[in-house]
Amino acid sequence: SLTRKVKNDYSRARSVKSVCLNCSSVCGIEGFVIDDRVVKIRGNPQDPNMGSHMTCAKGQSGPTINDYPERLVYPLKRAGRRGEGLWQRISWDEAYDEIAARIQKSIDAGHPERVVLHAGRSRINTEIKRFLGAIGSPVQLNHRSLCSSSKRGANYVSLGDTDWESIDAERCRYFLNFGSNFYEAHQGGLHLVKRVVKARFDHGATLVTFDVRLSNTAGRSDEWFAPFPGTESAVALAMAHVIMREGEFDREFVEHFVNLSATEITDFLKDYTPEWAATESGLEASDIERVALDFARARPTAVAFTNRGTGSHYNGMNAERAVVMLNALVGSVGRPGGYCYGMEEKLRAERYPQPEPIPPKPAVRTDLEDPPEWPLANRWQKMKVGQMVYEYIRQGRATVDVYLSYTISSPMNWPEGRTTTVGVLKDESLIPFHVCSDVVYSEMAHYADMILPDATYLERWGLETRSSPELRHFVTLRQPMVPPPGEARSYADVLFDIGRRLGPEQARYFEFGDHEAFVRHQCRHIPAGDEADSFEWMKRHGSFVDDVPKSYEVHRRLLSERDLLGVRIDDDSGVIHQRDNKGQEQAIGLMIDEGGAPRAVRGFGTPSRRFEIYSREVAEVAREQGIHHDGLPGYLPVPAHVGLPEDRFILTSFKWNVHTQGRTANQKYLTEIVHDNPMWINPHTAERLGIVSGDLVELTTYRPLSSDRGDRAFRGTGEPIGSQQVRVVVTEGIHPRVVAISNSLGYVVSGRAAMARQGPRAQEAALGHKAYGPAPERDDLRDHLWWDKRLGGRGNGVNVNALQPINPEPLIGNQAWFDTVCSLRRVQGQSV
Amino acid sequence: MTTPSPHWQMAVDLERCIGCHACSVACKVENDIELGVFRTRVLYHDHGAFPETRRSFLPTLCMQCADAPCMTACPSGAISRQEDGIVRIAPDTCDKWESCIKTCPYGALHIDPVQKIADKCDFCSHRLEQSMAPACVEACPADVLIFGDINDDQSPVSRFYQRHGSELKGLRVERGTRPQVCYRGVGTVVPQAAVDKLPDGRAHDPVDYEIDQWASR
Structure with missing residues (x-):
C-alpha cells in the first residue's frame, strides 16, 4: 500500500496561545493542535514584541521537542555507579518519598542551606524561590555570570533603572553595535532584528558592527570592523573622545543628567585618542573618527549597544559602560529612536501576587550563591558567579546535601565543564544526592541519582515578561497546548508536590494546589474588562499589554x-x-x-540620580577588594593579551542562529543545519601554519593572568589547561589573531540527533531507555541521520567550553569567555 | 488574457534576509520533510577578503515556473501547472522517474523517502485552502518572502511588484523556464556566484549547509 503523509487540516485544529522557551527571548506564540499533537507554532501578534506571526528557526522547531523519540517519560533511579548510565524505572511516589526525606533531613539538622537548586533558563524563578523559601535555603544557583552580568552591571551603574535596555530600534537611524550578534542570538534578538531591518531598509538607518568574527550580523552590516579581542572599549572611548573634541555631544543632556561635566568628561577622555585606539585595536584611526562623527550626527536617533562579544572579557563591565556612555554623550538615552530603558514595572510581585502565605526570605547565606570575592555580582540583582560553584563545593566552602538541577547542562555549558564540573558531579562525597529534571537524557542527567521527566515548554504553565523594544509593559501566559506524555510532569508541579510532602511548616506554603492554580492566582489583578475572569482572558489572548504611555525619557518625569x-x-x-x-x-x-x-x-535610578559615567560605588567596592579602579569606564587591557607572542592566538566561541547552548542539539531540523563546529581560522594564519580547510590542528588553551591592579585571576598562572584535536575551516570571516569554535555542540551523552548516531533507538540512544515511551512509527533518526560520521558525515563537533578556563572577570564575575589564549599545532598527515 | 483569481506569486527581497532559517525549518515541520531532503533552503555565501568580507543569504524554493521543465520532462504526466499559478505533483500519478529532478535548474525537487514519490514546494496549498499564508512566509521575521494573489492589486506581492518591479528578476532566466518567484538583490546583495552554486539537475545536497561550502571559490 502507498504511504501518504497527512497534511495538517487546520479546520480541525485547536489554537492555544502560549510562550516559546527555545531561547531566553520568550516570544508569545500560538500553537495549533490536531489530534492532541502540536503540529505547528507561529508568533502571537498580541505580544507587542512580536506584532506578527513571525518566529525564528528555533521557534518553528518547538513541536519536535514534544515528539523527541528519546523523550524521557518515566522517573528513573540510578542502578549502577554514578555516571555509569544504568537506571531503573521508579514511581513518582518512590521518587518523591526519597527526595522529601533527604530535604527534611537537612531542614531537621538545621542546615536547610545544604539543599541547593541550580537552574538555568527555567522561567519559573518565582516558583523555585518559593520552594527554597519554604525550606529556608537561599541557595538558588543560576548561570547569569556565564552570560550577561557585565552587561546588566553596566546598565545598572550607568542608568540604575534597568538591567537590559529596550532600544527604540524602529525609529533609530544609526546602530553602533559592539559585539552583539542579534541577527542570530542576543536575548530578544528576534524582536530587535525585526525592527532593525525595518529601520535600515524602510527608513535608511545604518548598522555598524564590531566583532572579531563575521557573524551573520557582522556579515550583513553596512560596515564590519574586527578589532583585536577585548579592545572594543578602546574603540568606544576613542569615539567618545572624538565626539567631545568636535563638540558633537548633547550639551543639555550632559549638563542636566550626567554626573560629570563636559569638561570632566573631555579630561577623562583626553588620552583616548583615535590614534591610540588604532594601536590597541588594529583598526584605522580614520575609521574610528568617521564612524564616531556619523553616529553623533545622527543623534538623538543613534544607539550604541553591546552584548556578549564586548562583555565577556576581563574588562567586560568597563567596556560595556564605555559603550553605554556613548548614548549619554549624544543624548539618545530614553529618546525616541534612542537607548531606551525603564521597563521597571515588568512583572512586579505586587501586580502578580502569589497565593498566601508566602515564605519569608531565608536569613542565612553561603559562598555558593553569594561569593564574597565578586562583590558586584549580587549588588543589583542576584547574578552570582556560577563558574565558581563546583570549585567552591570541591574546596568545601559550602556543604551540599541535596543538589537539584534543572535546565542547566553544566558539563556542556560550563568552562572546564568536562573536568572541574564533572569531577564534582561524580563525587558522591561532595554531592551526596543529585536529582535532575529533564526532557531528554542529558549530560547533567547522566551524573544524577534520580532523573525526573519534565514537561516541555509547550506542556506547562508560567507567567512571562520581557524587555520590550515597543517600550510596552506586558505579560504573557505560558499554558499547556497538550498534556505531557507518559508520566512526565512539569518541574514547578514537582516542586510543589515535594513541598507538600515536607513537614507542616513547609507544606503550608503549597496548599494552594498545582501550578495552574498558582498561575491563576498570579493573573487575578490583570484587568480583563467585562470578559470572563483574568485567567480565562489570559488563556484566550495569551498576552496582556498595559495601556500606559511608552517609557520615553523616564528621567524627565x-x-x-x-x-x-x-x-x-x-x-x-x-x-x-x-x-x-x-x-x-x-x-x-x-x-x-x-x-x-x-x-x-525623577532623574535616573542611580545614587546621584544622574547617568553615572563616574561610579563611586564601583570605586569603593573595588577598594575593599584591594583592586585599583578609579570608578570610570576606562580601558583595562586584558592581562594575558599584553605582549602576546606571535605564536599565540585568542580562542573565541559563538552561538548559531539555530542553537541555544544545551537545549537544541536534539532538535533534528536545527541540528541538520548546524551539527559540526570546525575551528574558523583566517587564511593568512592558516598559510603561516601550513594548514588548509579540513586539516586537523591540536588546540591548546592557557589559563588567564592577573593584572597589576590587585585583582587575582582564578588560577591565574598562564599554564596550559588542555589540548584537543579540532578540524579547521579556513575563512576570510575572522581576525587573523583569533580562532573561533561555536558552542552548543560536541555532546558525549545525549540522544541520537545530538550525538550524530543513526540507527535504532534502543541501540544508538540506549542510555535512559527505561524511561522512553513507545517507539515512533516513523523514525528519521533511525533512517536519515546523514551527518553521522559512520555514514561519511561530519559528526557532532566538539565542546569548546571544555577547553575554556574558569575565568570570572574582577568585581562582577562575568565569565571572560573570549579572552582565552591558545596555541595551534598542525597534526601531521591528518586531515578529514 | 485574464487569469482567474487567485494567482499565487512570491517575491524574495534579499536585502532584508537575515539568514535565520525560520522559513526552511517552518517548511520542514509543516510538511513533515525527512532529514537530508529539502523543499526550501537558505544558502549562505561569503565573499571578499578580510576585513572586507561580506555574507549573503539566498532563500530557495520551487520557482513555480511558467514553462516548468519538470512538467515537460515527467513521463507520467504527474506534474501540472494549475490555474492558481502553482506547479503541483499528483502523488498517485508520480512514478518516480526522477526526470523532473534532472531537469530542474534550481534543485527544487527530491524523492520523498517515505512516500517514495517526487516532492517539492506547492506554496503550502493545504494552508492556502484555509486562508493561511505558506509556512515560510508566515514565519519570516524580516518580510523577505512576499506572497499573495498577483491579481489583487492590494496584495503584498502586488504592492511589492508595484514598488520594485523593475528590480526583480528570476534565477537562471537564461534557461527559459520563466520562473515565477522573483528576487530583488541578485547581483548586488547576493552575488551571482552564490546563485551559480544552486544545484542544477539534482536535489539539494545537505552538506551545502557546512560552513566549508560557503566561501566563494
Whole structure:
C-alpha cells in the first residue's frame, strides 16, 4: 500500500496561545493542535514584541521537542555507579518519598542551606524561590555570570533603572553595535532584528558592527570592523573622545543628567585618542573618527549597544559602560529612536501576587550563591558567579546535601565543564544526592541519582515578561497546548508536590494546589474588562499589554507635589532626598533648570540620580577588594593579551542562529543545519601554519593572568589547561589573531540527533531507555541521520567550553569567555 | 488574457534576509520533510577578503515556473501547472522517474523517502485552502518572502511588484523556464556566484549547509 503523509487540516485544529522557551527571548506564540499533537507554532501578534506571526528557526522547531523519540517519560533511579548510565524505572511516589526525606533531613539538622537548586533558563524563578523559601535555603544557583552580568552591571551603574535596555530600534537611524550578534542570538534578538531591518531598509538607518568574527550580523552590516579581542572599549572611548573634541555631544543632556561635566568628561577622555585606539585595536584611526562623527550626527536617533562579544572579557563591565556612555554623550538615552530603558514595572510581585502565605526570605547565606570575592555580582540583582560553584563545593566552602538541577547542562555549558564540573558531579562525597529534571537524557542527567521527566515548554504553565523594544509593559501566559506524555510532569508541579510532602511548616506554603492554580492566582489583578475572569482572558489572548504611555525619557518625569513632601534638596548637586520608612535618606530625584524654570524630575535610578559615567560605588567596592579602579569606564587591557607572542592566538566561541547552548542539539531540523563546529581560522594564519580547510590542528588553551591592579585571576598562572584535536575551516570571516569554535555542540551523552548516531533507538540512544515511551512509527533518526560520521558525515563537533578556563572577570564575575589564549599545532598527515 | 483569481506569486527581497532559517525549518515541520531532503533552503555565501568580507543569504524554493521543465520532462504526466499559478505533483500519478529532478535548474525537487514519490514546494496549498499564508512566509521575521494573489492589486506581492518591479528578476532566466518567484538583490546583495552554486539537475545536497561550502571559490 502507498504511504501518504497527512497534511495538517487546520479546520480541525485547536489554537492555544502560549510562550516559546527555545531561547531566553520568550516570544508569545500560538500553537495549533490536531489530534492532541502540536503540529505547528507561529508568533502571537498580541505580544507587542512580536506584532506578527513571525518566529525564528528555533521557534518553528518547538513541536519536535514534544515528539523527541528519546523523550524521557518515566522517573528513573540510578542502578549502577554514578555516571555509569544504568537506571531503573521508579514511581513518582518512590521518587518523591526519597527526595522529601533527604530535604527534611537537612531542614531537621538545621542546615536547610545544604539543599541547593541550580537552574538555568527555567522561567519559573518565582516558583523555585518559593520552594527554597519554604525550606529556608537561599541557595538558588543560576548561570547569569556565564552570560550577561557585565552587561546588566553596566546598565545598572550607568542608568540604575534597568538591567537590559529596550532600544527604540524602529525609529533609530544609526546602530553602533559592539559585539552583539542579534541577527542570530542576543536575548530578544528576534524582536530587535525585526525592527532593525525595518529601520535600515524602510527608513535608511545604518548598522555598524564590531566583532572579531563575521557573524551573520557582522556579515550583513553596512560596515564590519574586527578589532583585536577585548579592545572594543578602546574603540568606544576613542569615539567618545572624538565626539567631545568636535563638540558633537548633547550639551543639555550632559549638563542636566550626567554626573560629570563636559569638561570632566573631555579630561577623562583626553588620552583616548583615535590614534591610540588604532594601536590597541588594529583598526584605522580614520575609521574610528568617521564612524564616531556619523553616529553623533545622527543623534538623538543613534544607539550604541553591546552584548556578549564586548562583555565577556576581563574588562567586560568597563567596556560595556564605555559603550553605554556613548548614548549619554549624544543624548539618545530614553529618546525616541534612542537607548531606551525603564521597563521597571515588568512583572512586579505586587501586580502578580502569589497565593498566601508566602515564605519569608531565608536569613542565612553561603559562598555558593553569594561569593564574597565578586562583590558586584549580587549588588543589583542576584547574578552570582556560577563558574565558581563546583570549585567552591570541591574546596568545601559550602556543604551540599541535596543538589537539584534543572535546565542547566553544566558539563556542556560550563568552562572546564568536562573536568572541574564533572569531577564534582561524580563525587558522591561532595554531592551526596543529585536529582535532575529533564526532557531528554542529558549530560547533567547522566551524573544524577534520580532523573525526573519534565514537561516541555509547550506542556506547562508560567507567567512571562520581557524587555520590550515597543517600550510596552506586558505579560504573557505560558499554558499547556497538550498534556505531557507518559508520566512526565512539569518541574514547578514537582516542586510543589515535594513541598507538600515536607513537614507542616513547609507544606503550608503549597496548599494552594498545582501550578495552574498558582498561575491563576498570579493573573487575578490583570484587568480583563467585562470578559470572563483574568485567567480565562489570559488563556484566550495569551498576552496582556498595559495601556500606559511608552517609557520615553523616564528621567524627565516630573515629581508630583506629593512626591516632594518633606524632601531635602542638595544645593550643589540638585539631588532631591527623602527619608524612607526606616528613616534613611534616599535620593529620589533631581532639580533641573529648564529655560530658567526649576523642575523637580525623577532623574535616573542611580545614587546621584544622574547617568553615572563616574561610579563611586564601583570605586569603593573595588577598594575593599584591594583592586585599583578609579570608578570610570576606562580601558583595562586584558592581562594575558599584553605582549602576546606571535605564536599565540585568542580562542573565541559563538552561538548559531539555530542553537541555544544545551537545549537544541536534539532538535533534528536545527541540528541538520548546524551539527559540526570546525575551528574558523583566517587564511593568512592558516598559510603561516601550513594548514588548509579540513586539516586537523591540536588546540591548546592557557589559563588567564592577573593584572597589576590587585585583582587575582582564578588560577591565574598562564599554564596550559588542555589540548584537543579540532578540524579547521579556513575563512576570510575572522581576525587573523583569533580562532573561533561555536558552542552548543560536541555532546558525549545525549540522544541520537545530538550525538550524530543513526540507527535504532534502543541501540544508538540506549542510555535512559527505561524511561522512553513507545517507539515512533516513523523514525528519521533511525533512517536519515546523514551527518553521522559512520555514514561519511561530519559528526557532532566538539565542546569548546571544555577547553575554556574558569575565568570570572574582577568585581562582577562575568565569565571572560573570549579572552582565552591558545596555541595551534598542525597534526601531521591528518586531515578529514 | 485574464487569469482567474487567485494567482499565487512570491517575491524574495534579499536585502532584508537575515539568514535565520525560520522559513526552511517552518517548511520542514509543516510538511513533515525527512532529514537530508529539502523543499526550501537558505544558502549562505561569503565573499571578499578580510576585513572586507561580506555574507549573503539566498532563500530557495520551487520557482513555480511558467514553462516548468519538470512538467515537460515527467513521463507520467504527474506534474501540472494549475490555474492558481502553482506547479503541483499528483502523488498517485508520480512514478518516480526522477526526470523532473534532472531537469530542474534550481534543485527544487527530491524523492520523498517515505512516500517514495517526487516532492517539492506547492506554496503550502493545504494552508492556502484555509486562508493561511505558506509556512515560510508566515514565519519570516524580516518580510523577505512576499506572497499573495498577483491579481489583487492590494496584495503584498502586488504592492511589492508595484514598488520594485523593475528590480526583480528570476534565477537562471537564461534557461527559459520563466520562473515565477522573483528576487530583488541578485547581483548586488547576493552575488551571482552564490546563485551559480544552486544545484542544477539534482536535489539539494545537505552538506551545502557546512560552513566549508560557503566561501566563494
